[in-house]
Amino acid sequence: RATGEVKPEDNFYIDHKTEFRGTISLFSESKNLQFDGFARLKADLPNLHWFSVNFEGDKSDLAIRFDEPKNYQGEPLFTGLYLSRETARIYPRIMAPLYFRKDRQLLPVKGLFQYDQEKDRFIFGDSTKVSTPGHLKGNQVIFHNKTGKIEAEGRFNIGEGLKYIKVDAAGYAETKIEEIEADTLSGGPIVDNNLQVELMAGIELIVPEELLKLIITDFRSSSFDAQSVVYASNPNFYRKATAELFPEDKEMQRVLDGISLNTFDLPKKFNSYTFLFSRIPMKWDVDYQSFVSTQSVMPLASIQGELINRMVTCYVEFKMPTNDDDRLYIYLRSPSGFYYFFGFKQGILNMVSNNTKFNDLVVGMKDKERIRKMPDGQTYEIQPVDPGTASAFVKRVQAAND
Numbered sequence: 001r002a003t004g005e006v007k008p009e010d011n012f013y014i015d016h017k018t019e020f021r022g023t024i025s026l027f028s029e030s031k032n033l034q035f036d037g038f039a040r041l042k043a044d045l046p047n048l049h050w051f052s053v054n055f056e057g058d059k060s061d062l063a064i065r066f067d068e069p070k071n072y073q074g075e076p077l078f079t080g081l082y083l084s085r086e087t088a089r090i091y092p093r094i095m096a097p098l099y100f101r102k103d104r105q106l107l108p109v110k111g112l113f114q115y116d117q118e119k120d121r122f123i124f125g126d127s128t129k130v131s132t133p134g135h136l137k138g139n140q141v142i143f144h145n146k147t148g149k150i151e152a153e154g155r156f157n158i159g160e161g162l163k164y165i166k167v168d169a170a171g172y173a174e175t176k177i178e179e180i181e182a183d184t185l186s187g188g189p190i191v192d193n194n195l196q197v198e199l200m201a202g203i204e205l206i207v208p209e210e211l212l213k214l215i216i217t218d219f220r221s222s223s224f225d226a227q228s229v230v231y232a233s234n235p236n237f238y239r240k241a242t243a244e245l246f247p248e249d250k251e252m253q254r255v256l257d258g259i260s261l262n263t264f265d266l267p268k269k270f271n272s273y274t275f276l277f278s279r280i281p282m283k284w285d286v287d288y289q290s291f292v293s294t295q296s297v298m299p300l301a302s303i304q305g306e307l308i309n310r311m312v313t314c315y316v317e318f319k320m321p322t323n324d325d326d327r328l329y330i331y332l333r334s335p336s337g338f339y340y341f342f343g344f345k346q347g348i349l350n351m352v353s354n355n356t357k358f359n360d361l362v363v364g365m366k367d368k369e370r371i372r373k374m375p376d377g378q379t380y381e382i383q384p385v386d387p388g389t390a391s392a393f394v395k396r397v398q399a400a401n402d
Helices: 127-131 209-225 235-245 250-259 356-363 387-400
Strands: 002-006 012-015 018-026 033-041 051-057 064-066 078-083 090-096 104-108 111-116 121-125 140-144 149-156 166-176 196-204 275-285 290-293 297-303 306-319 327-333 339-345 348-353 371-373 379-384
Touching: 051 064, 078 140, 090 140, 090 149, 104 149, 111 127, 121 127, 149 235, 166 235, 196 235, 209 297, 209 306, 209 356, 235 250, 235 275, 275 306, 290 387, 306 387, 327 387, 339 387, 348 356, 348 387, 356 379
Parallel strands: 348 379
Antiparallel strands: 002 018, 012 018, 018 033, 033 051, 064 111, 078 090, 078 104, 111 121, 121 140, 140 149, 149 166, 166 196, 196 275, 275 290, 275 297, 290 306, 297 306, 306 327, 327 339, 339 348, 371 379
């Protein structure tokens, strides 16, 4: 093998925007070069870090592999979207340390990165996604060097602090890299938060079957009054998000193919979600420490696996505070005018509706139906609340959007 050492004073670039120093080797059995050392992006970023690399590269089509790179000081470097546990702000990272190591990983990215010279942008993402154009699954972040715009897509870590229930979310986010000043007290970012996201969200709650059947019957019997979801209007979003949440399978491939034909026939066997929302436009609200929905009418795909695929009045909040006391709130209104409110925090699911049948069932539940012992020895409890709780929640979401 032949090796050469690239020193700092050489100012050597592997491609137009990636500087390298370290060892380059050529093995007789490979046409590609082996790079082992440190690289740095020539990009319009506030702080540029040298990051460790060890990869085999094709000079004509360079894609650099990265997993958990470190800088010269041994600090781990990250790429993706992160939520500060100190300031409750979401901030992007491109090959840079987190403000605090314990910050939440909202959309972490590892795999490969490539520089797209034609569009002057850096693409970081899941290896298959970067190397295979059109591949649907995997986290990816694109940094536009001229504008500072960041586009992120893939699977978002939402509500990791929720116990006994869960939120699976996938979709798209857009933000900007800005010159960030540190808050001198916390050391965290005080950048204006401008993160907008669109999420397909599957939510699993523990709700008695009798109650869910009542909701499904209400939605189905009145669904002709509601507009159908136009999946063909944004097939790219729906295909990618669906691929993230559901298994790769022949049946699911038919579902993905059907989206551009305006169908979304999810097989029930794959869809265990209590509620599956096809697309929730949301924004991060620093004061609430929450993602709140930004539109009042949204596509509801299914309830307990039963397909609805209608535009419905809905408000959603995913609360992710700095103390990890995650909460979830959903307000759904069927075309018949009945609303259903669910609020979950600390093992307790609050419920209320203006459908008297629903409320009577909730109030009439026996203790053994209402309270269940969970595997960790704690309890999951269903509690009725008064209608004022639901209307206060709706007002809160509306206020966040004023």
